[in-house]
Amino acid sequence: MNYLPSFKRYRSISLALLLLTSPSLTTQAAEDNCFAMNKPKVKDLTSDNIVDLLGGIYEHSQWVAQELVTAHDPSSFNSISELAATMKSIVDGASREQKMDLLLKHPDLCQKIEQRKKLTADSQAEQSKAGLSDLTAEELELFNKLNDEYKAKFGFPFILAVRNASKYTVLSALAGRVKHTVEKEFVDALAQVHKIAWMRLLDKIDYSDAKGFLTCHVLDTANGIPAEKMRITLHRLSEPAGLVGEFLTNDDGRLEGGPALKGGDQFMVGEYEWTFYVADYFASKGNFVSGTPFLNTIPLRFGIDNPDDHYHVPLLVSPWGFSTYRGS
Amino acid sequence: MNYLPSFKRYRSISLALLLLTSPSLTTQAAEDNCFAMNKPKVKDLTSDNIVDLLGGIYEHSQWVAQELVTAHDPSSFNSISELAATMKSIVDGASREQKMDLLLKHPDLCQKIEQRKKLTADSQAEQSKAGLSDLTAEELELFNKLNDEYKAKFGFPFILAVRNASKYTVLSALAGRVKHTVEKEFVDALAQVHKIAWMRLLDKIDYSDAKGFLTCHVLDTANGIPAEKMRITLHRLSEPAGLVGEFLTNDDGRLEGGPALKGGDQFMVGEYEWTFYVADYFASKGNFVSGTPFLNTIPLRFGIDNPDDHYHVPLLVSPWGFSTYRGS
Amino acid sequence: MNYLPSFKRYRSISLALLLLTSPSLTTQAAEDNCFAMNKPKVKDLTSDNIVDLLGGIYEHSQWVAQELVTAHDPSSFNSISELAATMKSIVDGASREQKMDLLLKHPDLCQKIEQRKKLTADSQAEQSKAGLSDLTAEELELFNKLNDEYKAKFGFPFILAVRNASKYTVLSALAGRVKHTVEKEFVDALAQVHKIAWMRLLDKIDYSDAKGFLTCHVLDTANGIPAEKMRITLHRLSEPAGLVGEFLTNDDGRLEGGPALKGGDQFMVGEYEWTFYVADYFASKGNFVSGTPFLNTIPLRFGIDNPDDHYHVPLLVSPWGFSTYRGS
Amino acid sequence: MNYLPSFKRYRSISLALLLLTSPSLTTQAAEDNCFAMNKPKVKDLTSDNIVDLLGGIYEHSQWVAQELVTAHDPSSFNSISELAATMKSIVDGASREQKMDLLLKHPDLCQKIEQRKKLTADSQAEQSKAGLSDLTAEELELFNKLNDEYKAKFGFPFILAVRNASKYTVLSALAGRVKHTVEKEFVDALAQVHKIAWMRLLDKIDYSDAKGFLTCHVLDTANGIPAEKMRITLHRLSEPAGLVGEFLTNDDGRLEGGPALKGGDQFMVGEYEWTFYVADYFASKGNFVSGTPFLNTIPLRFGIDNPDDHYHVPLLVSPWGFSTYRGS
The missing domain is CATH 2.60.40.180 (Transthyretin/hydroxyisourate hydrolase domain)
Structure with a gap:
């Protein structure tokens, strides 16, 4: 038998160490604590709790969760990935205008710090890790220039699923995507929106019953x-x-x-x-x-x-x- | 410009940290201190210093270094790898009896601790890292059994260039090689001897003028x-x-x-x-x-x-x- | 010297064999004869010949070549890939309506044989190799079903750059792409259009001065x-x-x-x-x-x-x- | 169901074509006809037929097959690879003198054509495909020089399992191996001998009951x-x-x-x-x-x-x- 002391045991040790060395868990908390007691499993979803729980998955667009309740039986979802796929299909099936509206609901990454208060809490946490505050003066100038160009060309703000992304990621993604055709970037921006929704969903649901x-x-x-x-x-x-x-x-x-x-x-x-x-x-x-x-x-x-x-x-x-x- | 602060600068910092945190450099010293002042470069080799310096490269077999002086002009070597290749060719061109003798000069990895005193200093340092002292009772029994089998079949001790090798390496190499034919293992044991000689040579020579x-x-x-x-x-x-x-x-x-x-x-x-x-x-x-x-x-x-x-x-x-x- | 008898020599032999064995070059002719005397090089393009020559590169959309003449100096192109990139950028910069119009100009792969006469000569040659005439009854039924679904969902005909494509390619591409979102498929259909334009351009221009x-x-x-x-x-x-x-x-x-x-x-x-x-x-x-x-x-x-x-x-x-x- | 007309059917067709187009099967015969009626399977081997059948597997060294009969129960072999492994282990366990004798039994690849008559039939067939007759005068001179050097250094003839090998293979293998140490080449030459034995064994045995x-x-x-x-x-x-x-x-x-x-x-x-x-x-x-x-x-x-x-x-x-x- 070569499988050493079980995962659970190691994990307990790690958690203990984590608690000792990281007294303020702050922004990492949601991720670390992913199997916490108070999160529902997919099978716990009902017509009553689904909009409260998942209304913020798509930025300021509760209609996605509402449509989920209206058009689907919450008890029919077998897994978190099936749930995510269904929410994605609701967005994908919406009109071009609805999709544009969803894109427009997203904050501008370039907004000044004082404007951040207006963002949803979820977005704030993610941007705080983007390293945008570490931009040098030169980088900031380039960033502003590209960001303006992006908005002028596409008519919606630059969206990047930024958890774990550095300022290098943000700058290179922006520089790369500003060259897209209007039609291509609309598709790619929506892919980013789905990616953000997926990460948020993983934070909201206890998926310890998943089959992977x-x-x-x-x-x-x-x-x-x-x-x-x-x-x-x-x-x-x-x-x-x-x-x-x-x-x-x-x-x-x-x-x-x-x-x-x-x-x-x-x-x-x-x-x-x-x-x-x-x-x-x-x-x-x-x-x-x-x-x-x-x-x-x-x-x-x-x-x-x-x-x-x-x-x-x-x-x-x-x-x-x-x-x-x-x-x- | 994307090449950050030069290697030299980082290395200085690292060396400083090393000195602070490792007051007793012990067995690592030779490796760490590889560009120290007191090591000669290949171009500093002369008929007078070569045997003293390289006599121990091949275990208890000073004749290799002596032949190097006799048959070659020390000033003709352009690099440490050329020097190593020449010493290797001297061994490779020797008679079967000389090669067997060289193999037999190597200590038995399995010798008891009290016998270690008789080994050359170089071998001692290398064995101390092999993790053989961490063998469990079961592993030790297996090791002794395989080692006896090895010596009986091949007529020379098991040789493994052991720097950085764990007990797992030693056991699996022994278990693998004991199955070889007599002729194949003779060849492989000599390859180990050359490998040990190379590692020792790197410790003896300042190769900061190498071209790699x-x-x-x-x-x-x-x-x-x-x-x-x-x-x-x-x-x-x-x-x-x-x-x-x-x-x-x-x-x-x-x-x-x-x-x-x-x-x-x-x-x-x-x-x-x-x-x-x-x-x-x-x-x-x-x-x-x-x-x-x-x-x-x-x-x-x-x-x-x-x-x-x-x-x-x-x-x-x-x-x-x-x-x-x-x-x- | 290991480079054997020169390419030119082998090619001559091959061409000779080709002529012996393929008396009627038919549909392959354009491809085979790619360096023929009567094709212009990029540097031979002028305001006078460009629309005649390249007007059919984009299906029934001479405006692309016309815009090329209007907005660019024909003598400024250094290579066939640069020329292609410029024509592509003209299309990419056009309005959504113009792009949709371009897509709509393409023939329906599913049109009956009697309707083929109306297609441009270029499209006909390409479809003749698609193996669509080899579809079994079952495959044909599936093809028609998917093709109808495609047109209903996206509002433009299914476009596939079909040279060298078998019926398997056509069926699997159709089955794969019909699942796209409307926005994504618009982008992908245009990519196919650019691909067809590139293949046609290679047939029209003598690129023997290319640098690859x-x-x-x-x-x-x-x-x-x-x-x-x-x-x-x-x-x-x-x-x-x-x-x-x-x-x-x-x-x-x-x-x-x-x-x-x-x-x-x-x-x-x-x-x-x-x-x-x-x-x-x-x-x-x-x-x-x-x-x-x-x-x-x-x-x-x-x-x-x-x-x-x-x-x-x-x-x-x-x-x-x-x-x-x-x-x- | 995607597995098309069965292998057997295609094979029959191929065999028929082969018979039509290759009236004289000559040297290829043994390989092509590998499942012929008259070959025994491994389970058909007995003490009576084994030496006759397998005595020539190792060049002029019937003792290997004889030892196989003496030390093993022929009915105990479950597969052709097990049989080959047992014969190989007999050779591997023999004395150095016996192995040298086996190497010396092999013909010199360089012997003149008139001397070929003395070779065993198996060796003749294999050498006839080596393309040695296509050597240019220069290549022949190089070959003779390397071959002489090889024999002088190692004391046994150059052995290469040559089926399907071109003159390029022979020359490059000879040039590569002549640089080996005496001990290394002894091991490699024996590996070639085992390889030849394996190819001969595949020609002698009907392995249609194999499990691969x-x-x-x-x-x-x-x-x-x-x-x-x-x-x-x-x-x-x-x-x-x-x-x-x-x-x-x-x-x-x-x-x-x-x-x-x-x-x-x-x-x-x-x-x-x-x-x-x-x-x-x-x-x-x-x-x-x-x-x-x-x-x-x-x-x-x-x-x-x-x-x-x-x-x-x-x-x-x-x-x-x-x-x-x-x-x-």
Whole structure:
């Protein structure tokens, strides 16, 4: 049995550490506390609570949640991704005017600080992490210029799902998108709106009953065989951070004991990192390994965005190169 | 200009931190202090100092260094890798009996602690990091069994270049190699001996005049173009550890300003890590990026073993997968 | 010197064979005869000939070519891709109504055969290769159903740049795109229109003065080195088809003698195929190769679409796997 | 149901064509006719027929087959690969002198034509395909020089499993291996001997009861999903050559209907080629595809060497690059 002390145990430790080192959880709180008691599950949604709960998912556009109640039976949703898809389809099926109105409801990223008070609370939290306050004078000038150009060309404010985005992201996205045709940017701006809605939904719903899971597979491309008995660790990088599993591959190169993470309170949205002990493995195969191996331990960082999905994150590796991809 | 404060500056800071936090440098000292004043460069080698300096490179086999002086003009070596290759060719050209003798000069990894005193100082330092003292009773029993089997089958002790190797490496290498044919393992054991000699040589010689350098290239395989304006950082993980550069790719996907590391006191043997800001990049391209991107920042860890070589360590990346390899 | 008998020579032979075996060049003629005497080069374009020549590039929409003459100096275009980009920008900058009108000018792929006479000659040639006449009764029913649904939802006919497309392509593209939002499909339909315009432009202009070229690079990922002395051949698969070069890699894994194809009458739009003799190479390296190697000769098929571009088409290969990508 | 007319049917057609077009099957016969009536299966081996049948597998070294009878129960072998592994282990366990004797039993590739009559029939057939008769005067001189050097250094003749090898293979393998150490080349020469034995064994045994099979999987790395409804064909390139299957991927990107080839008379040693219709697929996904797509149909050529193994040969593909590997 190679699956080490369970995720739950590690998570408890991490949470404890988190509480010790982060007395004021502030803006991270919603994300960290994603399985808190007071959040409803999808199956807890009713015609009575759905608009209160999800009315703010689409910016100042409660009509989406209202339409959800009107046209759908809340008890018919089986998962958070199905719920999100339904809300998305309501927006996608709306008229061009309604979509434009939705875009226009979004705040201008460039508005001055004193104007931020008028934003919805959700938007404020997200913008506070964008690093826009760190813009140099030059960057700010460029940003204002591009932002003005954007609004003049498209007729709606620049929208970017900004959680975790730096000022570099904002500037490069703005510079890239201002070149779009009017029709293309309308489509892309709506995609950003859906992305923001999805992130907000994940904060509102307890998705611990989701069906997603995480698997791995290691192929040795130098020898053309599955990589047997390779050690792998898995860390969660998002809060609550910490080691969540230690594994050994079996003779098919897969993890002993099934998925690395599966449902319950294990398979949480966030950032993770495998570490593969590849030099150890190749040493056991008799492949020559130089004094300081080109590849010794390989960190492989990836994000889990949809708690209902299967994430297969494999490694194809020789002593001189590797690749990974989202598999199935 | 995107190349941040020079390597030298970061290295100074890192060294300072190192001195503050590691008052007793102990076994790491030789590695950390690799450019110290008192080490000769390859061009400083003479018939008079070569045997003293390099006599211990091959375990208890001063004859290799002596042959080096006898058959070669010390002033003819242009690089540390050329020097190593010449010493290797002396061993490779020796008789089977001499090679067997060289193998037999190596200590048995399994010898009891009280016997370690008889080992050369170099071997002691390397074994102390092997984690053999952490073997559980079960692992120790397995290790002893395999080690006995190995010696009985091959007639020489199990040799593994063990710096940075864990007990897992030792056990899996032993278990893998004990299955070899006698002839194959003779070849592989000698490869380990050469590897140990190389690591020792790097500790004895100041190679700051070596010609190696490090380059990068980022290809966007989702759009079939070089990845322009992607932010990349480079950290050194081995001591002296720290940030050594921050870069932006140009319109050919390469680093502005040439190699990331080049000669002098920059291009040191050791472990490094690129970090690529790929989600920022794809956001600027209009590729859809999910709330928690599958790939956000990609760490890419690699080792530099030969200070005379060009290391090209590129990234091929789409929003859903990536690969790397030692290029040219 | 490893670059075998020149491209021109092989091409002559191929053309001779082509003439012998294909007495009636029919619909392929325009493509095959791409460098014929009577086509103008970009630099031959004038205000007088441009509308006649390029008026049909965008379906029944001469206004694009007229605007080209009005707003641009025909002598200012340096390349066919620059010319195409300018025509595209004229369309992209037009009003939504003009774009919709352009979409509506396109024939309905589903129109009955008797209606085809009304189509422009260009469209007819392209549809004749779509294999739509090979639709089974079932497929035809599905096609009609999807096509009706498409027109009802989006208000313009289904447009697909169909040269070389089979009935499978048409059906799957239709089935995929009918699910788009109205805004997204408007954008994608216009992209198809631009693609058709580009293919037509390539047929109208002699681009033998274009600056593109083709290069290669082979990396051995099993040994972490450039693959030296690997034999490679290059065939052109589009007409005029035939062997166009035979190469050997140098010690950096690149082709001796520079680009495989470069300008003049060498670097033509069309489909090509490298063949890499990888088992031979690995045999020379001492890598074990099984009786029937997993990889012996690797065919690598790729298309050149833009005669002004650099196409770098490398191979990363071990005895057990390989990858390629459009590089730079 | 997407699995087209069965392999057996295509194979029959191919065989018929083969008989029509190749009246003298000559040296190819043994390979082509691999499931002929008169070959025994592994389970048909007895103490009485084993030496007659397999005595020539190792060149002039009947002792290997004799030891097989003496030390093993012929009825205990479950597969051809197990049989081969046992014979290999007999050789591997022999003394160094016996191994050297086995190497010395092999003919010198350089012997003059008049001397070839003395070779065993098996060796003659293999050398006749090596293209050695096509050596130019210069190449012949180089070959003789390297061959003399080889024999002088190692004391045994140069051995290369030459079926399907060209003169380029022979020359590059010889040039590469002559640089080895004596001990390394002894190991590599024996590996060649085992490889020859394996190819001979496949010619002697009817392995139609082997358990191997062939599978596929297509991942779309541009969209991070399995590639659904991609058309794939499979051709056998070795004789009997021909189309052996046509497939469509399911919603997990795998072949509808299970393995593409499985046991019986389907899964034969030899060379195969997938063709993937990737441009059709990406057109259906709405990915932009240029006029002449960079990747349209991808041929993927691979060899099946062991009829007892599972061959998983997947494709990871974006519109701008792809990779494959021997999976599991």
